[in-house]
Amino acid sequence: MAKAEHNNVTLGMVRDSLIRQEDTIVYSLIERARFPLNPPTYDPSYASIPGFSGSLLEFFVKQTEAVQAKAGRYDNPEEHPFFPDNLPPSLVPHYKYPEVLHPAAMSININKLIWDMYFNKLLPSFVSPGDDENYALTAARDLECLQAISRRIHYGKLVAEVKFRDERKDYEPAIRAQDRFTLTNLLTFTNVEEAVKKRVAKKAMTFGQEVKLGDDGDKGKYKVDPAIVSGLYADWVIPLTKEVEIDYLLRRLN
Ligand SMILES: C=C(O[C@@H]1C=C(C(=O)O)C=C[C@H]1O)C(=O)O
Numbered sequence: 001m002a003k004a005e006h007n008n009v010t011l012g013m014v015r016d017s018l019i020r021q022e023d024t025i026v027y028s029l030i031e032r033a034r035f036p037l038n039p040p041t042y043d044p045s046y047a048s049i050p051g052f053s054g055s056l057l058e059f060f061v062k063q064t065e066a067v068q069a070k071a072g073r074y075d076n077p078e079e080h081p082f083f084p085d086n087l088p089p090s091l092v093p094h095y096k097y098p099e100v101l102h103p104a105a106m107s108i109n110i111n112k113l114i115w116d117m118y119f120n121k122l123l124p125s126f127v128s129p130g131d132d133e134n135y136a137l138t139a140a141r142d143l144e145c146l147q148a149i150s151r152r153i154h155y156g157k158l159v160a161e162v163k164f165r166d167e168r169k170d171y172e173p174a175i176r177a178q179d180r181f182t183l184t185n186l187l188t189f190t191n192v193e194e195a196v197k198k199r200v201a202k203k204a205m206t207f208g209q210e211v212k213l214g215d216d217g218d219k220g221k222y223k224v225d226p227a228i229v230s231g232l233y234a235d236w237v238i239p240l241t242k243e244v245e246i247d248y249l250l251r252r253l254n
Pocket residue numbers: 015159187188189190192193196237238239241242
């Protein structure tokens with residue numbers, strides 16, 4: 001969402017941004033699926049990088065996040081690092097982002113959960129087994145997927161703030177009671193969730209189809225299985241977004 005809009009943000013505008021972020025997530029999965037699993041990327045014994053202990057993937061993510069921190073990426077409240085400890089300070093002029101969120105939002109970062117989900121559940125489900133030795137590109141594609149999914153899930157903070165402002169009289173008692181169950185019921189819109197799951201499957205079919213001139217291409221052959229994309233949202237993206245919404249709301253009156 002453009003920087004200037006946060007002051008008078010509506011739920012419709014936030015949802016429009018979530019819809020646009022679906023494109024980024026689907027495309028990032030398609031681009032990662034160009035490579036097989038490439039296990040050495042994740043094997044600490046493969047890399048043996050001087051002065052670094054860990055896998056090539058971890059090296060790539062930590063180094064990239066350090067550069068992006070210096071460029072100011074994490075001054076943006078919509079961005080969350082996977083390795084927040086010891087990140088270098090920004091070296092660029094500070095942009096004053098509109099202060100829309102409650103300060104407690106700063107303490108919410110569930111990227112450890114997202115990391116585990118991505119590498120243990122999602123990745124093996126949508127890439128082919130095998131090794132083409134493109135480990136650096138594989139790591140780069142993984143990070144693009146991680147960052148897109150993380151941004152979408154942590155957008156739950158803005159969703160929660162807008163819902164709170166729209167219906168403060170309903171949310172305040174549940175927040176004061178620290179009542180997760182009632183908060184979950186207040187913030188859940190099943191119809192919206194169902195539309196999201198259907199739309200991301202359709203985007204995976206549309207963006208991931210084999211396009212051939214002449215005939216109408218291979219029906220039913222996609223770069224990433226649309227059911228896997230829809231399942232990602234159903235099992236992880238939507239539940240974790242709601243978790244972020246609840247975590248934010250529980251702190252909203254602090
Ligand atoms: C993000 C929202 O909050 C909840 C989470 C949703 C999601 O992650 O797609 C959709 C609807 C709600 O149940 C919203 O209301 O738009």
